[in-house]
Amino acid sequence: MVQLLKVHGSQNAFFILDQTQLQNPLSDEELINFTQKITDPSNGILGGADGVLVVNEPTRSGSVAQMRVINADGSEASMCGNGLRTVARYVAERDNLTDFKVDTMNASLRVRKHDDLAPGVPAFAVEISPVKFDHTALPFNNLGRQRLLNTLVPELYPGLYFSALAVPNPHLISFVNKETLHGPALKELGTRLNSDNPYFNDGVNVNFGYILGHNELFVKTFERGVGFTNACGTGMSATSLALALTHPDMASFNEPINVYNPGGMVKTILHRDNYNYWIELIGNATFTHTLTAEESALHQADLPALSKNITESNENQAYLAFVNSLPALTF
Numbered sequence: 571m572v573q574l575l576k577v578h579g580s581q582n583a584f585f586i587l588d589q590t591q592l593q594n595p596l597s598d599e600e601l602i603n604f605t606q607k608i609t610d611p612s613n614g615i616l617g618g619a620d621g622v623l624v625v626n627e628p629t630r631s632g633s634v635a636q637m638r639v640i641n642a643d644g645s646e647a648s649m650c651g652n653g654l655r656t657v658a659r660y661v662a663e664r665d666n667l668t669d670f671k672v673d674t675m676n677a678s679l680r681v682r683k684h685d686d687l688a689p690g691v692p693a694f695a696v697e698i699s700p701v702k703f704d705h706t707a708l709p710f711n712n713l714g715r716q717r718l719l720n721t722l723v724p725e726l727y728p729g730l731y732f733s734a735l736a737v738p739n740p741h742l743i744s745f746v747n748k749e750t751l752h753g754p755a756l757k758e759l760g761t762r763l764n765s766d767n768p769y770f771n772d773g774v775n776v777n778f779g780y781i782l783g784h785n786e787l788f789v790k791t792f793e794r795g796v797g798f799t800n801a802c803g804t805g806m807s808a809t810s811l812a813l814a815l816t817h818p819d820m821a822s823f824n825e826p827i828n829v830y831n832p833g834g835m836v837k838t839i840l841h842r843d844n845y846n847y848w849i850e851l852i853g854n855a856t857f858t859h860t861l862t863a864e865e866s867a868l869h870q871a872d873l874p875a876l877s878k879n880i881t882e883s884n885e886n887q888a889y890l891a892f893v894n895s896l897p898a899l900t901f
């Protein structure tokens with residue numbers, strides 16, 4: 571029998587599949603099929619998810635595991651910040667570690683156990699890097715600019731200023747007012763830039779930031795390969811850095827920034843080493859359910875077999891109590 575975990579970071583929900591426990595790891599084709607089926611919210615298993623986090627043996631020396639991120643639509647992302655916290659906790663508990671490295675598509679990233687966010691809410695801190703701004707890194711084209719940093723780009727959306735950062739998955743960021751935050755622009759832009767379009771031919775995660783105060787931010791994200799999500803860890807990290815670079819009086823380096831999102835709250839800490847930026851993302855790593863099944867059920871994406879033996883933890887109650895303890899945001 572094998573186990574699958576249902577987890578979340580700021581209610582950005584995933585299944586963790588540890589391929590190292592399998593006799594035969596799933597092929598890429600099986601992973602895509604499995605992910606598209608198990609994440610579908612209408613499939614009847616725990617409300618679906620935003621993606622599947624695949625744990626493999628490490629690919630680089632000095633790391634203890636590899637994480638692959640398969641988005642709900644079957645596309646693969648180079649990074650996932652909320653997901654990395656949950657994988658960090660999974661590997662930490664599996665291998666009895668507290669501070670180690672996990673390989674992602676483009677980098678080996680440091681992860682470490684952090685103090686609990688609240689009673690019963692385990693937390694991890696993860697490194698978000700490398701950070702790039704050039705249009706080739708996202709990529710974007712046909713905008714007549716090499717970089718976007720608080721740049722008015724009417725081709726994308728009239729009246730909005732945009733910043734574009736790869737961390738290393740691609741993020742487009744705009745700081746908006748209340749009306750725009752709650753209006754149709756995010757869905758319209760996210761849908762358009764993640765369909766056939768002349769600007770972002772690999773798609774892009776689109777983040778709207780609303781500045782609450784110094785080192786205080788709210789971020790709402792339309793994710794590539796997913797759509798609206800409760801939270802996006804790399805999106806909140808990229809938006810924090812964009813805030814410090816474009817509104818330097820509103821965010822400081824080397825200090826925690828509180829980033830609220832529809833699923834809760836995380837902290838980010840911005841770092842600059844010479845000319846390289848990197849970000850620490852600190853937040854919950856919550857395990858809500860364990861699914862136990864035969865390995866063949868994974869290969870066949872057999873949802874009825876996967877839903878037969880599910881046990882629920884009480885961690886989500888503690889997480890929701892933490893969310894209820896956060897200051898009410900009135901906007």
Ligand SMILES: N[C@@H](CCC[C@H](N)C(=O)O)C(=O)O
Pocket residue numbers: 582639641646647648649650651652653739740775793794795796799801802803804805
């Ligand atoms: N939610 C994630 C990002 C997941 C990947 C994204 N959809 C992409 O395609 O880049 C996070 O927490 O960072």
